[in-house]
Amino acid sequence: MADTTAPPQSQASYVRSGGLTALIFLPPALTLFTVFVILPIGEAGWYGFYNWNGLAALDNFVGLENYRQLLANKTFHQAFINNLLIIAVSLAVQLPLALGMAVLLADRLIGSTAFRMLFFLPYILADVAAGLIWRFMFDGDYGLISQTWQALGGDPLYILADRHWAYAAVLTVIVWKYFGFHMMLYIAGLQNIDRNLYEAASIDGASPWQRFRFITLPGLKPMIKLSVFFSLLGSLQFFDMIVSLTGGGPLNSSHTMVSFLYYFGIGRMRIGFGSAVGVLLFILCATVAFGYKRWLMRDDND
């Protein structure tokens, strides 16, 4: 390509050589992506129409039967609700907490960096490890929470054995682990807000609360959207911590859709059924992504 004696190439030949280069630069990424991402998603759609244990021949076509069973499955209903609960807690607890901490830590005050790092630390731990750490915390016999309760005069608390509270425990750990990440998003967003606005406002005599309400909050709007988007996507793929913290129990009360897919699809050798779950998840992810894009565009036009 780079013949140094040749005269300067015309625009048209750039384009052509660009195409040639692309033929070298693109195929590895394209191949891997197609083989391991696109094809499996397509195949999930295919397998979802079969009652298949993954071993025998793929010949038991059942149409929409897997989907019918799935939509009638009470454990799946619970798993779906649990996914919604993650979103609810993200919005009602995690978002305000992360925002509050971000506001307190955005400026360079004493200890800000140390606190930021501390709050971010749980985020880098693997979900599996975080789940085990909290499995210990919630353990009725050895865990600190039960021990504290007993020190106050109560009976041992078996939180993870209680179908009404086990999932609340999962939600607690989610906030513990992820609020630091969202806080960092908000801190990044705060640094995008024009400082002069604050100075002008304080000259006008605005209270700190008013400054927060009328400058900080509107300025953070894009970041808040982004943070909500991550909560949605995070909820749809939430799995590891379920395995290490509750195993989906007690009484299948703490499954998410992905853990449902794993335990009821792979664990019971029902590849077709599990694929149907995957397809449903895929549709939800696509909806979230598409909805988010619309949501962003709508506000950009405001």
Added chain:
Amino acid sequence: MLVKALSGLAVAFAMSLASAQAADVTVRMLHVNETGDPYWKKIAEDYNATHKGVKVIVDYMENEAYKAKLPTLLQSEDRPDIIYSWAGGVMRAQIEAGYIQDITAHKAEFDQVIYPAPLGAYEVDGKLYGVSVQLSEVLLIYNKALLAKAGVDPAQMKTWDGFLDVLKKTKGAGVTPLIMGGADKWPMHFFYSYLLMRLGGPDVLTTAETTEGGFKAQPFVDAGAKLKELAALEPFQDGWLGTKYLPSQGQFGDGKGMMALQLNGFIPGQQKNATDGKGIPNDQIGLAPFPELPGGKGKITDTLGGVQGFLLTKDAPPEALDFLKYFVSAEAQKASAEAGVYVPATKGTDAFIKNPLVAEIARAISNSTWHQNFLDQDLGPSVGRVVNDVSVAIAAGDMTPEDGAQQIQDAWDQR
């Protein structure tokens, strides 16, 4: 280009890794028996010492992890050569999928060594697919000291009402009557299975399997109702729904509850997993059969239990079969029989059993009027797990017995 070269290199590297171990024949055996593990590793060591060029590796995996792993495990090129099995429907599914070797040609040899009934569990359509190694029985295992403390008589437990009475009295005396590893679910299905056996009698499962809607029949609903009646007394320890099997052994060993409806393997297990590592000594343990039910078709001498053994997977080398032959020999099984870890299926090993508890179980099994395999294995992977789910849900008051039967039926129909 670099990328292509790299990924080419990567694949080549992966392949070379796969073929690197060709020098010695390696035989890998995978099982779930925690207390048997050291004995089985020893058998492999002895075998390796006398067989040059063969290396047998015995690996232990936790029970639930193994069951969850098995479907993917079998499909890997690197699948273990010898896998642990509970026979029954799960094994049949594995055979149908073509992952298990037919060893009918060696049946005569195994016939000489292993008792016919347990070996028969590994035959499907007249072909032999595996060997049985250990027999187990599910029975009431109790702590004599706590029984005395609660002031109850084990003889009362022969009938259902007497059994419920014992639970009430025990609870009244401030002792937890039953230890349950509810988080793993299958421990609860022992209650459901025994109730079903006592109510429905020996042909209860075959009838259900061959009749349209057969799993909704009366014995299935009634077994659920009886389980509900039992659970209504709240006989289990606090937090039982979140307790896994091994920690539940530890709780029994720590004296936190009087009784468990468990496999005989629970006895050495509670000793190992107790906080002090000693647990309840054998002479402080008593055994009792599951009670009889009034008007039921089953007998008190009918036993629920397992016929656990090993299967040879597809592509396992001949050395693996040779090792299995040695493994089930009386010589190899002697040490675990003496230690009382389990009841071997090998002929002539009863002479080695010193532990009176194990001897008692061995007797009960050999006198059994009907030995039913674990339901969660017998009914196959998808239906079996539903039976476990249903048992726990009924006991937790989360499901009616009718819904439970319906769910088992649905799982059977959707199998």
Added chain:
Amino acid sequence: MTETALQAHRPRKGPLALPNSDVVPASLTAPLTGLPRFLILCFVAALVMVPLLATALGGFKELGELRTNPFGLPKVWQWENYRGILASARYWRILGNSLFISAVTVALTLAVAAPAAFAFAHLRFFGQRFLFNYFILGLTFPFATAILPLFIKVRDLGLLDTHWGIILPQVAFSQALSILLMRNAFRQLPAELLDAALVDGCGYMRFFLWITLPLSRPILATVAVITFVVSWNNFLLPLVVINTNAKYPWTLGLMDYQGEFIVAWQLILAFITLTILPAVMMFVLAQRYIVSGLTAGAVKG
């Protein structure tokens, strides 16, 4: 092209470069200052730290002491719990496996995604828009949705129970975000630079290798950090792909250990502490890179 010209075009630190470059008068943005602020922060910090400290300290106790002395320091420090794990081959093996998997995943991700990103940033070819959108499609799909067919695919390729069975899907699933991030960064290099280079007779390949890549070190680092962390913490994929415990990455190894020593909480706690230690140490040493890498990746992607 002079060195200064290159300097001038070096992508500026975005707003997300977290180190506080601009100092703001203290009270302007924060509604709370002084002691109340400090107390609130300490309270939240305690909630974050207590489980971690309890885990690390619990690993120094005996099982019984976890019950009798849940809150205090160990009466006798049981170094043996930790020493036993550190002396075991198992601990080093699972960390080594994870390191291998993650390092190769990062290297391959960069090697595969960077040229593709360059093609999207600087070349013009038929179907470009379509192909780019095709990759972007992958942005929102976690592999959980396709884990079953992915498993079948890995099996059919004979990669089951190999580290490549984890690495290749991980590289594939990291393409969407990596390509997007790198394309955006590569585009910030001014077009005149490329034009000048091409006129000078410098081909795309050389331009890519000698100019684009060296100038884009920050974004390469970002992609590397994200890919590494995701791979290091991956659990679901190894769970379905790996069967032999000699090949377990640390996440599987941790669950395996937990299953085996399920009643010995003190050992499990020590094992958790030791397995998360590498991540914590990396974080402390390279916190700025990691924080800005993970958040920047999230924001730009």
